[in-house]
Amino acid sequence: MTPHTKTSNSFVPVIGWGSASVALYFLLFRYETQILDWISQGKWFFIIPILIAFSFSIVHGKFTGEFWKYMGIHAKH
Secondary structure (H helix, E strand, C coil): CCCCCCCCCCCHHHHHHHHHHHHHHHHHHHCHHHHHHHHCCCHHHHHHHHHHHHHHHHHHHHHHHHHHHHHCCCCCC
């Protein structure tokens, strides 16, 4: 494990992606009833939870990647 350097790593992406992740969770809980109403309509609305899960996966994955990069922990190659 090598210590991070200020020139190559920035905390800004960690804060940005972390804030986006928190915002997604807030929006999900805030609009839970409306989302459930849309999904229960049938037709093509079944795609909504798939899109929600996909967006959560991308945003949380980017946050986690930036966090570990900032901490200086990298996978062995």
